[in-house]
Amino acid sequence: xxxxxxxxxxxxxxxxxxxxxxxxxxxxxxxxxxxxxxxxxxxxxxxxxxxxxxxxxxxxxxxxxxxxxxxxxxxxxxxxxxxxxxxxxxxxxxxxxxxxxxxxxxxxxxxxxxxxxxxxxxxxxxxxxxxxxxxxxxxxxxxxxxxxxxxxxxxxxxxxxxxxxxxxxxxxxxxxxxxxxxxxxxxxxxxxxxxxxxxxxxxxxxxxxxxxxxxxxxxxxxxxxxxxxxxxxxxxxxxxxxxxxxxxxxxxxxxxxxxxxxxxxxxxxxxxxxxxxxxxxxxxxxxxxxxxxxxxxxxxxxxxxxxxxxxxxxxxxxxxxxxxxxxxxxxxxxxxxxxxxxxxxxxxxxxxxxxxxxxxxxxxxxxxxxxxxxxxxxxxxxxxxxxxxxxxxxxxxxxxxxxxxxxxxxxxxxxxxxxxxxxxxxxxxxxxxxxxxxxxxxxxxxxxxxxxxxxxxxxxxxxxxxxxxxxxxxxxxxxxxxxxxxxxxxxxxxxxxxxxxxxxxxxxxxxxxxxxxxxxxxxxxxxxxxxxxxxxxxxxxxxxxxxxxxxxxxxxxxxxxxxxxxxxxxxxxxxxxxxxxxxxxxx
Amino acid sequence: xxxxxxxxxxxxxxxxxxxxxxxxxxxxxxxxxxxxxxxxxxxxxxxxxxxxxxxxxxxxxxxxxxxxxxxxxxxxxxxxxxxxxxxxxxxxxxxxxxxxxxxxxxxxxxxxxxxxxxxxxxxxxxxxxxxxxxxxxxxxxxxxxxxxxxxxxxxxxxxxxxxxxxxxxxxxxxxxxxxxxxxxxxxxxxxxxxxxxxxxxxxxxxxxxxxxxxxxxxxxxxxxxxxxxxxxxxxxxxxxxxxxxxxxxxxxxxxxxxxxxxxxxxxxxxxxxxxxxxxxxxxx
Ligand SMILES: Cc1ncc(C[n+]2csc(CCOP(=O)(O)OP(=O)(O)O)c2C)c(N)n1
Ligand code: SF4
Ligand SMILES: [Mg+2]
Numbered sequence: 001x002x003x004x005x006x007x008x009x010x011x012x013x014x015x016x017x018x019x020x021x022x023x024x025x026x027x028x029x030x031x032x033x034x035x036x037x038x039x040x041x042x043x044x045x046x047x048x049x050x051x052x053x054x055x056x057x058x059x060x061x062x063x064x065x066x067x068x069x070x071x072x073x074x075x076x077x078x079x080x081x082x083x084x085x086x087x088x089x090x091x092x093x094x095x096x097x098x099x100x101x102x103x104x105x106x107x108x109x110x111x112x113x114x115x116x117x118x119x120x121x122x123x124x125x126x127x128x129x130x131x132x133x134x135x136x137x138x139x140x141x142x143x144x145x146x147x148x149x150x151x152x153x154x155x156x157x158x159x160x161x162x163x164x165x166x167x168x169x170x171x172x173x174x175x176x177x178x179x180x181x182x183x184x185x186x187x188x189x190x191x192x193x194x195x196x197x198x199x200x201x202x203x204x205x206x207x208x209x210x211x212x213x214x215x216x217x218x219x220x221x222x223x224x225x226x227x228x229x230x231x232x233x234x235x236x237x238x239x240x241x242x243x244x245x246x247x248x249x250x251x252x253x254x255x256x257x258x259x260x261x262x263x264x265x266x267x268x269x270x271x272x273x274x275x276x277x278x279x280x281x282x283x284x285x286x287x288x289x290x291x292x293x294x295x296x297x298x299x300x301x302x303x304x305x306x307x308x309x310x311x312x313x314x315x316x317x318x319x320x321x322x323x324x325x326x327x328x329x330x331x332x333x334x335x336x337x338x339x340x341x342x343x344x345x346x347x348x349x350x351x352x353x354x355x356x357x358x359x360x361x362x363x364x365x366x367x368x369x370x371x372x373x374x375x376x377x378x379x380x381x382x383x384x385x386x387x388x389x390x391x392x393x394x395x396x397x398x399x400x401x402x403x404x405x406x407x408x409x410x411x412x413x414x415x416x417x418x419x420x421x422x423x424x425x426x427x428x429x430x431x432x433x434x435x436x437x438x439x440x441x442x443x444x445x446x447x448x449x450x451x452x453x454x455x456x457x458x459x460x461x462x463x464x465x466x467x468x469x470x471x472x473x474x475x476x477x478x479x480x481x482x483x484x485x486x487x488x489x490x491x492x493x494x495x496x497x498x499x500x501x502x503x504x505x506x507x508x509x510x511x512x513x514x515x516x517x518x519x520x521x522x523x524x525x526x527x528x529x530x531x532x533x534x535x536x537x538x539x540x541x542x543x544x545x546x547x548x549x550x551x552x553x554x555x556x557x558x559x560x561x562x563x564x565x566x567x568x569x570x571x572x573x574x575x576x577x578x579x580x581x582x583x584x585x586x587x
Numbered sequence: 588x589x590x591x592x593x594x595x596x597x598x599x600x601x602x603x604x605x606x607x608x609x610x611x612x613x614x615x616x617x618x619x620x621x622x623x624x625x626x627x628x629x630x631x632x633x634x635x636x637x638x639x640x641x642x643x644x645x646x647x648x649x650x651x652x653x654x655x656x657x658x659x660x661x662x663x664x665x666x667x668x669x670x671x672x673x674x675x676x677x678x679x680x681x682x683x684x685x686x687x688x689x690x691x692x693x694x695x696x697x698x699x700x701x702x703x704x705x706x707x708x709x710x711x712x713x714x715x716x717x718x719x720x721x722x723x724x725x726x727x728x729x730x731x732x733x734x735x736x737x738x739x740x741x742x743x744x745x746x747x748x749x750x751x752x753x754x755x756x757x758x759x760x761x762x763x764x765x766x767x768x769x770x771x772x773x774x775x776x777x778x779x780x781x782x783x784x785x786x787x788x789x790x791x792x793x794x795x796x797x798x799x800x801x802x803x804x805x806x807x808x809x810x811x812x813x814x815x816x817x818x819x820x821x822x823x824x825x826x827x828x829x830x831x832x833x834x835x836x837x838x839x840x841x842x843x844x845x846x847x848x849x850x851x852x853x854x855x856x857x858x859x860x861x862x863x864x865x866x867x868x869x870x871x
Contacts, residue, residue, distance in 0.1 A: 035871070036871070207871045208871065209867055209870035210871070211870045219866060219867070223861055223863050227666070227856065248847060249847075251863075252847040252853075252856060254665055254666070254845055254853060258658065258691075262655065263687070266658040266662075267658040267659060267661055269662070270662030270666075271666045273649060273662075274662065274667050274670070274854060275666065275667065275854040276853050278662070293652070293655075296651065386867050387867065389862075396858075426854070427627075427629045427647040427663065427667065427670055428626065428667060428670055428854075429626060430624075432626065433625060433626055433645060433647050435642065435648040436648065436649045436650065437650040438634070438650050439650060446596070446597055446642050447641070447642050447650075
């Protein structure tokens, strides 16, 4: 940025410090305060797998238009300790501001002076204490200080504080507001705010939510009529369980924490078999335990929705970091061959609608459906218009009524229907008795080892996938139809790629992007068509072995040899994608 | 209803003389005695000779995986608590592969009846030692004899806070029927561990072995209302082996404390008019 020019509503704010000091809560308050002023946000946090100590960060990307990913350059840094300065000084933009603890003599700022940044020492702890708070409330001081510096109306932060502490009563609310205000006033009175070139200005807009991919999945499940969730905690899928538990009274749900993941999945299968919509959620490690249950759903043709929120593996891996490396695992999980559907939403909005669709598909085709997310998408908040619950209606598939059952002479649950879809009864229905059998079975569900029956049952089950392929939406091509460079990716990498495309557009480079959300059954025709038209293709994945690339090869025979793969546990930054592509594919 | 009404077109495939026959008969007798509508009974089976019963009983059946009949049964009960839910297992299912589910179903007091066909043997897999095999017993996988001590299902259920703990014997069909009736009637988790001779693979725990040893607790005036006494009784295994109810206690069943089904079962709740507006507003 040039000296004296002012940047309005284009900000990357970051707060960091030791784990256990409320950084996440403060970050979310910052994000919400921005969103309440009509601004769009995308936030991203990094934290180690421990409760106290270690380094936590929370950054909020603020813009006037919708944002889909974090960015790497930081414009305002709140440094709650020395580590923050040491770890993040190289991320600071020109003229970036740094708010830090004025009275901490140990904080060493010489390294910052070189960087042409503006320093704002604030007595964070003292202001918290002087105003009747504890030291840990210095985060609130820092929030107030940040907004003063950004020339943003205090009322948005005040309203967020009021709502965040509502349950704790008026006294706590007033205390927190007072402390935040102290930070706000301190900066206004002690610094020439006009000299700091980054500002926020509220805009008129209808209210927007600030929510994560996990919350969107949970809301999608509620809207889809999911009434039962059984799960075992595992980062980063746990927030789905938490959110549904917090909503169980509002929506009359049963939320069951089970003794292990095997119980979680088989219990959800039992619930589906008994006639409600039920789901489970986990990460790759938990899904490893669920694998036999997946086959049980496949064999008994019981509908089931599973949210698998990936983290880097194998084994315990990197519990709180991100990766897209379970796609192949999900496609092949469990012995034998049976159909399944895998949907990998690319953003918060898609997470909501994809989950609704997942329940419809699961019941229509009587098979397991995955929502495949990852830590990056699942735990990052985004500002988001309210979802429209009317777009996707609940369609429960072939469920027999009591009258239909009574008219049947002898009900065959697994009748060889042409479509492969045989209507279901549910326990309790007269005339609907059947055997949901994990052994290969005949049309009634009785165990059968007959060769012809076996072959027909295999065809019945697997045939359903051909019909699914006809119904599921094609991958979407973003950007111009004709481009010099075509990117292809799946799931959550959509966000950083969409942001990188803004950079390409600014620099007049014609780039388009095919996003594969319905990954399995694989949309071979559409992918082939786009690849054929592309001048240059680049595959972008958050894994080491290019799993989408291998699917493209498998189903289209085309090998994409230009790949940008990242498997450090970190998501892509848009600037990184832009840089890599411009460096490597200059004409 | 007659017990025969619960037959299916498929006849049992167990070895002649197998202890499973009498358990099968007792189960049908119990369901008939309680006049349960077969379309309102769900039985969740494990995998084993015992689990094969799924083909021979004409109620709704869920033939799960080895060791896993309990979690689906719990799920079924939670979403439709008006159904009678029974789980059927072998000892390998219940105390080996599915041991974790067993413990937690006990303490959860899920209102299901767990019928464990305990033949001290993995029989469908042709005769390996099981968690309840006697120490020293030779089997195909332990030709020199089992090194571990056998697990005590009765004592385990008691420590795990089960509210109905009983043992039956497939050689005493009427007594077993009566136990099953009481177990099904019990509101909460009920275990009936059933001594089931496997005539093909278990040459130790045979019908004569048990006939010589078993005695009916209730006939000796034992009252199943004292946990400490029950523990003591649970240790008795040798010259004399007690059958009957070891312990029973009144405690709210899991589903009865779920607020979401206070008015009606989950499965009967309408999906029309779900409104997430308030939830979305909370996220602003
Ligand atoms: C996951 C899994 N592991 C192993 C098996 C093989 N298997 C089938 S039945 C069985 C043991 C049966 O013993 P038990 O549960 O006591 O039943 P029984 O045959 O004695 O009635 C085993 C190990 C299986 N079906 N699934
Ligand atoms: S092997 Fe044993 S348990 Fe299995 S059917 Fe034969 S006798 Fe019964
Ligand atoms: Mg056995």
